[in-house]
Amino acid sequence: MLDESYIEELVKKKFPLKSTIFPTGIGDDAAVFKIKSDKIVFSCDSQVEGIHFDLKYLTPEQLAFRALSVALSDLCAMGAKPKFFSNSLFLPKRTSKAFINKLFNGFKNGCNYYSVDLVGGNVSMSESLMLDIGVFGEVLNDRFKERKASRVGDLIYVTGKIGDGSLGLDLLRKKKRFTFKEKLIISKYKSPRARVKLGLFLGQLKFLTSMIDITDGLSLDLRRLLGPISSGRGATLIWEDIPKTDCISSPVSTSKLMKSVLSGGDDYELLFTIKKTRAKHFEDLCKKNNFKVFRIGFVDSTANLSLIRGGRAISLKSQGFVHRF
């Protein structure tokens, strides 16, 4: 039978202590570790079965890797360098050792992929499966990026296709067999990648005025990026400029595609603003460094969001995933 000591032993074996980093290992009351920068960047993010994920669609390995990616995405949105993570596990009765092994294989894959180390965790019983991931990073050259510091006139960019995450989940819910192109979209849902390198690059740019990651939906996260309506800042997006999927074989209705792109969430792309006068320089710099970025609109003084589609402006509601109780 699984008990917490099994997990502790597994962690010690799979995530060996790196004596150069940690004065103490896993398995004590608390972890002791160093971060070179004097500024620590911390975030925590949870995945709850039935709310954020369904084990019908994700293997335990994918779940763990995905939970880590989603949490790390918040560090990327600050322009920080991920270093460590912790995992608090809430496990239902009859969780098996096989399941735990797979889950920790996923965490191990995440450690390797993102070059981060597991520094702590906790195990509790609960009614359903939940993961709470804490992530720690450092800032380089004392620079990091916040939300809400954009100015009217700044240009708005994203780092990749928007909408694929929620389209992928939709496909999983509706079908059992998928075309090659559909599988690509599904993999964006199952295995999002936190934009570590791009985040670090963007975090160092003085003319980047604000940044966030798209978690809950483009329009909702754009509102969060701009700050409250009382800030006076609004934004106009150009529908045709937003990078979207081009690989749905079965036709998706326009309204469905718009919903996925504008409020679908689960994208984990970065959304940020650049001073207009530096846009050309910025885009050249990205090209030189082989980073793909997409200009999708601009900050305006309307306090509201609008979308220009086919040359016509329509009002855009700030919508997406919000926990309501």
Place this chain on the structure above:
Amino acid sequence: MLDESYIEELVKKKFPLKSTIFPTGIGDDAAVFKIKSDKIVFSCDSQVEGIHFDLKYLTPEQLAFRALSVALSDLCAMGAKPKFFSNSLFLPKRTSKAFINKLFNGFKNGCNYYSVDLVGGNVSMSESLMLDIGVFGEVLNDRFKERKASRVGDLIYVTGKIGDGSLGLDLLRKKKRFTFKEKLIISKYKSPRARVKLGLFLGQLKFLTSMIDITDGLSLDLRRLLGPISSGRGATLIWEDIPKTDCISSPVSTSKLMKSVLSGGDDYELLFTIKKTRAKHFEDLCKKNNFKVFRIGFVDSTANLSLIRGGRAISLKSQGFVHRF
């Protein structure tokens, strides 16, 4: 209706940004903060409804304060100075604003009592109520205390009465009206206090060889402190020397008292070992500083635990609360 933005606003109002500490406030993707020491001490600890607590016995204020205390106790066991905490909340449907207000009043009380700051959090829906608390501390003079570094002959100490936590919970489960003395015991369960000052003091002592906090039961945590049986280290405890409750008015059976003291858990007292040759010096130092400590036994080479009671040695099983799935 409660939604996550209500909680974000509440947190911003109640836990205002201290610009001297944080370059950025709560409400961004991640928190950025400084810790003076170059060593960060981190731990996370969860409280799950139905497993760790029952809202029949705790108000939301008590629950939050208690969850923070329990998590901070792990930092105390390292001899670290608590600085910051984060709270990941898992809330069931129909959680009310009134409940959330009370919960955050409890966290606020904890901030004031422990001089710590809230630096982040997360809100998710879930089937039952759960709190996952992350705590951050720093070590002074580069010194901190681990488990498993005791030597045969070291003396074993605790910082306060053992068993009251679980006796208090028992009383709550069995009765509705309590004597004054019973209320004192119950308050040890409801409102444990992390041993911050004592932990810091003990953490600086070179002749203190190992330390842990008693969470899951004296005998179980003693085993954890000593390390595995393969270490060869065992311990002998003197029953009469263990500080125990003296304020149960209704008589408690000896077997019941023994169970509470030896495997009850929920004590959050520190359990540590001191080099025998420094014991006199140590006890004098504690007296001088007005710290109460109690010598309860010694580390031996039997690999097992024993208890001397009424002059007779009996074998002591390492027992306590373990999550089993």
